Amino acid sequence: MDRWQHILKKSLVRSHQLAETFGLDGEEISKVIEEYPVRINPYFLSLIQEKDDPIYRQVVPDEQEIHDDVGMYDPLNEEGDSPVPSVVHRYEDRALLMVTHQCPVYCRFCTRKRFVGKAPIPREMVRRGIEYINAHNEIKDVILSGGDPLILKDKELEEILRGLREIPHLEIIRIGTRVPCALPQRITKRLCRMLKKYHPLYININFIHPREITGEAAAACGRLADAGIPLGSQTVLLKGINDDPDTIKELLQKLLSIRVKPYYLYQADLTRGTEHFRTPVECGLDVIRGLQGRVSGMAIPRFVIDLPGGGGKVPMLPPDYVLDINEREIIVRNFNNEVYSYPQPEVEKAYKGG
Numbered sequence: 482m483d484r485w486q487h488i489l490k491k492s493l494v495r496s497h498q499l500a501e502t503f504g505l506d507g508e509e510i511s512k513v514i515e516e517y518p519v520r521i522n523p524y525f526l527s528l529i530q531e532k533d534d535p536i537y538r539q540v541v542p543d544e545q546e547i548h549d550d551v552g553m554y555d556p557l558n559e560e561g562d563s564p565v566p567s568v569v570h571r572y573e574d575r576a577l578l579m580v581t582h583q584c585p586v587y588c589r590f591c592t593r594k595r596f597v598g599k600a601p602i603p604r605e606m607v608r609r610g611i612e613y614i615n616a617h618n619e620i621k622d623v624i625l626s627g628g629d630p631l632i633l634k635d636k637e638l639e640e641i642l643r644g645l646r647e648i649p650h651l652e653i654i655r656i657g658t659r660v661p662c663a664l665p666q667r668i669t670k671r672l673c674r675m676l677k678k679y680h681p682l683y684i685n686i687n688f689i690h691p692r693e694i695t696g697e698a699a700a701a702c703g704r705l706a707d708a709g710i711p712l713g714s715q716t717v718l719l720k721g722i723n724d725d726p727d728t729i730k731e732l733l734q735k736l737l738s739i740r741v742k743p744y745y746l747y748q749a750d751l752t753r754g755t756e757h758f759r760t761p762v763e764c765g766l767d768v769i770r771g772l773q774g775r776v777s778g779m780a781i782p783r784f785v786i787d788l789p790g791g792g793g794k795v796p797m798l799p800p801d802y803v804l805d806i807n808e809r810e811i812i813v814r815n816f817n818n819e820v821y822s823y824p825q826p827e828v829e830k831a832y833k834g835g
């Protein structure tokens with residue numbers, strides 16, 4: 482067994498362990514985790530400094546999870562866009578392939594709370610997903626998801642990557658993961674040597690709070706980057722965890738310094754059991770407004786809402802940059818609150834497109 486597997490095995494998963502570790506009511510915890518399983522591995526546990534801090538809130542169950550009647554079971558209607566059980570095919574040229582229901586920690590704010598940590602995905606189901614992708618030559622880009630694909634053993638993951646790389650029309654493979662952040666020991670040199678055989682491969686990592694950028698997480702990202710894998714981040718805005726501009730700014734700048742390019746900043750989904758984490762949309766707009774012109778453009782992600790009901794991702798920009806667009810000019814307000822004009826070209830005056 483590898484070191485990371487030993488670490489994972491020592492995770493807190495039972496109500497009495499949580500009750501003892503955090504001084505909580507074991508009966509209450511057990512009601513929550515009957516519905517939504519818990520896993521806090523010793524590495525992520527070591528990042529908690531005190532009760533209710535931003536790391537604690539991500540992974541310690543809360544009674545509010547089972548008293549949410551706003552959130553939906555499947556807020557993005559992934560099941561409606563699922564032609565076979567392991568695939569979500571919403572955008573023509575891209576598809577999600579769910580390869581596992583396990584994760585290095587079970588985030589309390591997870592969009593897929595409805596199934597993560599519960600029954601495993603049979604390998605046969607993943608195989609049928611790969612067949613679906615093979616039969617649909619409009620799919621150029623596959624995102625391995627779940628669950629967390631990097632929680633699979635090297636051999637299982639390689640079997641999936643090999644199967645996908647045999648599909649001639651498939652160009653890009655992406656992996657969505659929290660492992661470099663939540664269990665960085667799993668990013669072994671051996672894993673990186675295996676992954677680099679399947680380029681072009683991209684990895685997007687869910688980092689939530691600047692305290693997650695430890696020496697170990699930095700080293701894990703360094704090993705992946707050295708294997709030629711472009712790294713992006715996907716961060717969810719969460720009330721009481723990272724919902725202020727300074728925290729997000731610090732996170733984004735630290736990510737750049739460990740070679741992770743911020744990709745998306747998400748408004749929280751309307752997932753059942755997560756309502757207590759949802760921030761007003763203005764919070765994300767304020768974050769973006771505070772970044773523009775003040776930090777490296779490389780550090781600025783796109784703020785998006787993934788629409789309930791399966792409408793897809795929509796970019797959200799502060800509404801106050803564009804004051805007017807007409808045939809002659811566009812009038813804009815810059816990051817310093819100064820108004821400028823940009824003249825339109827003559828030839829485009831008849832422009833009707835867009």
Ligand SMILES: *Cc1c(COP(=O)(O)O)cnc(C)c1O
Pocket residue numbers: 569570571572575576577624794
């Ligand atoms: C987010 C998502 C994708 C990928 O979208 P990009 O904007 O290309 O990163 C693909 N399929 C589904 C169903 C998604 O939710």
